[in-house]
Amino acid sequence: MSSAGQPEKTPTRSRRSDAVRNQQTLLAAAAEVFAASGIDAPIREIAARAGVGVGTVYRHFPTRADLAVAVYRHQVEACAEAGPALLAETGSPLAALRQWVDLFVDFLVTKHGLANTLQADSGFDALHSYFLDRLVPVCSQLLDAAVDAGEIRPGTHAFELMRGIGNLCIGRDSDPRYDPRRLIDLLLQGLRQPQSP
């Protein structure tokens, strides 16, 4: 009969130790490979560095995006948590927004190719969604606060702003004359404009 309970764990067997070990190894390997060769590096390369077969990679992380989410989760989390913190400790919500955007840009720009994944159709659906689900609310909060403080005009959607910032970060490495930050600054300046004709 088995109590009807057991709602969440160990139906019959516990997780195999080699499986958890491999998952960890894979995570580390993927982090290294992503850093070295970008987020588009061949799966085989990651498998090789972790010393496993490709089948194992796919079992643990069905899509490349799942792997990327796992690799970058901590940093995304940190960025998300920084939002409210900045808002609390900074006098001007707009200044807080600026600093937060800077954090976000830092994050995107230091990982080769990460910015491209902000596009919805980049084949990184899981990563895309995770980024947006986690960060859009934070951005929204900052935007609202700045609007309430009368520092920026209303009407801008956090989702759109985040995607725009992500897009602007694409291809930063390929040309030294292109600095996304300058344009993002311009964008934020544009937000300030008090609805002029």
Added chain:
Amino acid sequence: MSSAGQPEKTPTRSRRSDAVRNQQTLLAAAAEVFAASGIDAPIREIAARAGVGVGTVYRHFPTRADLAVAVYRHQVEACAEAGPALLAETGSPLAALRQWVDLFVDFLVTKHGLANTLQADSGFDALHSYFLDRLVPVCSQLLDAAVDAGEIRPGTHAFELMRGIGNLCIGRDSDPRYDPRRLIDLLLQGLRQPQSP
């Protein structure tokens, strides 16, 4: 006979007729396929539609970018020529810049995947260069005029602005909530800001 002249043509033989015919056919086929399946469509598909072998495609257009340049040349040219025209017929240089940017965005946004090629490392070097070589001077002229008229702040590089606009246009089709034009408007608004604190 042959005057000593003829400085540019027919060293010994003239171009073969099948070659010119195939080049035309290829151009038409590529235009159709690009429109239908995006600029990343398989070369084989283009070859098939043109009724030639892949070797022929590569002989006429060594890289995909060369093909794209040939396909879009007219439209890029039109856009480039519209710049000075708008400047001449519009009172405000900033207004002219706005209209011109609108044209550019129209162009990018109506071709599936074209915007991505504005990135320097997208593997579309020839296209990237052509776009930039042709359009950056035009944009620069508009920017300068607007600066001279005191409508925008100085210091913005046409190259950077163009790349930024191109980047913002990426992925427009994948999400109806994302409208690049709103952000580009914001960007241009930011330009207007008279150098505030």
Added chain:
DNA sequence: ATACGATACGGAACAGCGTTCCGTTTAGTC
């Protein structure tokens, strides 16, 4: 009109990558 050689053609062949699938191995449990 014909022959000849340069030019262009076609598509097989190779390489790199993502992804699937299944025979084999291994860890956990009895």
Added chain:
DNA sequence: GACTAAACGGAACGCTGTTCCGTATCGTAT
């Protein structure tokens, strides 16, 4: 120690870009 579910490895498949060369075709000199 035996049994079985879980996990593994990597061969295999399909799709793509790109190269290469034997063959067909066109332009021209005769």
